[in-house]
Amino acid sequence: MSETTDGLAFGSLALALLGGALRVSTPFLFVSLGECITEKSGRINLGLEGTLVLGAMGGYGVSLLTGSPWLGVLAAGLCGVLMGLLHGGLCSLPKVNDIAVGIALMLFGTGLAFFLGKPLIQPQAPMLPSVELGAWSDDEQIRSALRINVLLPVGLALAGLLHWAFRASRWGLALRLVGDNAAAARALGYPVVPIRIGATAAGGFLAGVGGAFLSLYYPGSWNEGLSSGQGLMAVALVIFARWSPLRCALAALLFGAAGALGPALQSQGITAGYYLFNAAPYVLTLALMAASWTPGQTLAGAPGELSFTQR
């Protein structure tokens, strides 16, 4: 193979990776922002994997029934709110552990979605529209790489908004106070438990919207193998991003690129080891967690009430 074709192949692989990263990162972005809100309040919701799958099913079903994918997105968010309320409510009972409830909801949400989604496997629901950022180019590869979904800019804007809100808004500061020191929040008259339930419900809403992206844009159908741990990886991603919404957005793009590696190589005709390349995001998550966690030390930026980061 000559040098020029090598360069071409690399260029188109890079484009496929970029396009894939922009496509695949959206669910990571929404789930991680949602988990970021929840964890800022001092609780961890491991059940967002179940919320994501339930949101994907609910969004697809409502889009199919009403013909409007936007109503689907809303319905997915509401599914997430219900799951969030369940998690938040259960964890507010004495002696109930948030990690265990998260595991239970992961299984419960997936089961519900598979049950209710049985009739949705065949029919084709209306999809979310794309935004053509690459319209200026004649190159089909560039155009397809820059054909992004409408939810991506929404998510990026939301990351900026949350970044501002956590620093400067009244409710953002109250949320952080509740997450950092519940006793102090209580002394100042903030209702700790309702704020935590609200934060878990809001996190559930965003995770549900992330699920709607899976079923209504990419891959753009409903089936039982739709999510493969994106919800759980997004939880790990929040830790890597040290609870900063802006860093969550960057990390989501990085995870998107890792998730796009398998399909991108496949589009270049490299099919050997497809399953192994699909495992790249999991390996990346583990490696990033290993790099960012220091044993025996509380992580910088970790909400003080968060039980599982303290060793």
Place this chain on the structure above:
Amino acid sequence: MNRAMRAVAPLAPFTAAALAAALLFAAFLVAQGFEAPEALGLVVEGAFGSAFAWQNTLARAAPLMLTALCVALPARAGLVIIGGEGALALGALAAAMVPSLTAGWPALPVQLLMALAGFVAGGAWIAASAWLRHVRGINETISSLLLSYIGIALFNFLVEGVLRDPASLNKPSTPPLPDAVLIGPLPGLEVHWGLVWGVLACAAAWFLLRRTVFGFSVGVVGGNPRAALMAGLPVGTLLIAACFLGGGAAGVAGMLEVAAVHGSANASLLAGYGYAGILVSFAARHNPLGIVAGAILVGGIGASGSLLQRRLDLPDAAVLVLQGALFVALLAFETLNRKGARRV
């Protein structure tokens, strides 16, 4: 309270939770327009209503006992491990490789070697989570599930790649096991010997945790890691050992699925036993003897699935909904427990 009351008292929150879960499931079915009383009756009938139902239930309970130990043993050390499915997959794969390397051997040593291979493969996978936790401080719940996904990817990669039997056309599988090394049914029953293995493993785990120095040390690490360090206990070694034993149990579950059910390693042995085992262990409050009962209950729910599908045309995920409802209800009723909060 007298002795009998004391023995039965811990069952009260469990019974309440089971009733709540049944009500929740019934309400869900009514909302879907299904006949809820009939469905609940069918769950009981499909699980325990006939000799056939019992055999189906017990055949499912066998791997569940072993995958539940993958949660219960680490839980004693204070770790929440949810990656049993990956340990089961790799245990199955390792076990399926043994017969091709031991051609001409008598059956028993081959079977024991298969069990050992499954044990080591599953154990190493879960021990990795404990090691990452101890050395790098990584949360073991997340890492074990990630490792599980990686293990399943590895399983699919190898079964569809280098380890694939060229004769398996539509369903990629490893070469079929020789008939001699297959694990047969118990005398006079349809249930395979794995049930005995499962019960023995639970009994051994109970003895290990409650009657040995090792088990006591693991309990101290789980109860108060700092005190364990102060007492000079090798905390890291104990964490890794508890996880190795638990993962090993899940690996043996994979070996049994290969040797007693499927006859080779293929994707259909990834039927969710690793995930259902989490529910079993939590339902038994991580007590190895309770796991035997919990596995029969959850196995029964699984066994009723096909009856629900046949008679009421319910989706096969109905059993997942019921299991999920049971899990949620169990945790909610945890709040009524008289003992203090549990970290796991």
